[in-house]
Every structure is written in structure tokens, then in C-alpha cells.
Amino acid sequence: MIETDRLILAEWRDDHRAAIAAINADPEVMQYFVAPMTRAESDAQVDRQILSQAEHGFCFWAIERKADGALMGLAGLKRGAPGTPIEADVEIGWRFGKAFWGKGYASEAARAALAHGFLDPAVPRIASITVPGNRPSWSVMERIGMTRAVEHDFDHPAVPHGHPLRRHVTYFIKRP
Template structure:
């Protein structure tokens, strides 16, 4: 399973470049973007995340693609697939996720890009199921999950083990989508 680039009507999902690091660090330092995470990230932490993402591509053939507008080349954030490596009742699993700069909110980019990632995972990757998780308070991401055809079972809500105990964003929800559901929705 190798996916260096995916395209949609408006977006290019691609491997990371050095010039993505500065806008990505700004996105990760934005308190509004990071509202549903344990904290904002400094530049070193953000750069280390890019390095881990690129390592994931090398190891898995997929990862969190950098997302840019096709017309202008403007960097928007990321969308993609990654193994859920934390301990939870539903792991091991592959997760679809996204994070966009505020200037990319409200245009349907997350849904458009995530659909491309799901298609890649189910067709090229042969995955049987893809999950998505977010903090219980992240209504925007849950709306994207529903638009993707994913479903939530409240019995699967969990305390994210990588978020500090006592954090308001430790409670998480889990959404799932099986390949059969995806095929039925894509038809």
C-alpha cells in the first residue's frame, strides 16, 4: 500500500515538505485550533510530529498527508490514516484524522480530504475498518465523521490514555466505518 499523493476536486494530499513546517507550527500553536487537545505545541514538538508522520509513510505506505489547495498551493493542514498505537478496547486499529488551520474551516475541506483517505484505505490498503476518535467536546470533528458515514456507539466512548488524567479533553468518542458500509455509501 503506497500513497504519496491523493487528489480531490479542490485539494492535493501529499507528503510533507520542509516549507510546510512553519505554517504547521503556527497551526499547532493556535489555541483555537488546539482547543480539543491537551495543549498547543511549540515549534520543536510540531517539527517532531512531522518527522514521525514521514516515518509512518516510510513504515506503512500511508500516513497523515499534508493538505494544500490545488489552485493556489496554500497549506491547510493534514488529513490521513495512521495506526492507533495507544491501548484501548478497539486497538489495534487504523484511524482517519485531520487538523486544519482556521482559514481552512467551514469549506468542507476536512470531509473532502477524509473521503479521499478513506477511499485509499479501503481500496489500496485493503482495510476492513477505519476508526476516528476525538474529544467528546469536538462537535466539528464529530460532524465530519457523520458526513463520512461513520457511526458512534456511546458504549465505546473511552478515556484517552495519552491525555493527562483530569484533563477536560481526556474523555473521547469513537466512530467506526467498515468497508461494507463504505462501499454501500459510495455506490
């Protein structure tokens, strides 16, 4: 468990599943992904995070608001996707429900995740990716000190050819 002033980056529990499934099913939240997730897809995502935590000591954690325990979304670290320019890197990412947008929660959670990631001396940099149109996400990347690496922008192999969200931009931050 990682704590910030307002948040808890928590390991996943079964009681988180319904709330994250609702966030993952929201078309507005998922507008920069190929499609909203079904409940089964969301549960599989949680299962992957639990496995990542066990194998690597990090994952995209469940983000709880300290004040009331509300599940706000997910944020944290994972291994870079195979077949991408960041596959050898640790990737940072976040996704929050609409009720939690615009309040600085993503930046707060991301800073805590960065600090956790850089505790490992074998991690020289951390990457983040998104689609060019996802200004809110790359704005968070810039607020937490990441720099765009245009030479590493790419077409994501997990997104179908011809899909408007196939192109991805890449950001990095080096160990302080």
C-alpha cells in the same frame, strides 16, 4: 500524492513545517487537545508522519489547496493509539487552520483518505476519535458515513487523569 477536486494530500516536505507549526500553535485550532504544540513538537509530528508514510504507505498528509498551493492543515490515516479501543485499527483524522474551516475541506480530504485506506483489503474498518465537545470533528465523521460506537468510548491514556479532555468518543466506518 492523492488529489481531489480542490486538494492535494501530499507527502511532507521541509517547506511545510513552518505553516503546520503555526496551525499547531494556534490555541483555537488546538482547543480540543491538551495544549498547542511548540515548534519542536510540531516538527516531531511531521517526522512521525514521514516515518508512517514510509512504513505503512499512509500518514496524516500535508493538505495543500490546488488553487494556490497553500498548506491548509493535515488529514489522513495512522495506526490507532496503543492502549485505546482502536489500537488494532487504522485511524482517520484531520486538523485545518482557521482560515479553512467551514468550507468542506475536512470532509473532502477525509473521503479521499478513506478511499485510500480501503484500497488495502486487510483494512475491514477505519476508526476516528475525538473529545465529546468537538462537534465540528464528529460532524465530519458523520458526514463521511462514520457511526458512533458508544461502547468503545474511552479515557485516552495519553491525556492526564482529571483533564477535561481525557474522555473520547469513537466512530467507525466499515469497508464498503
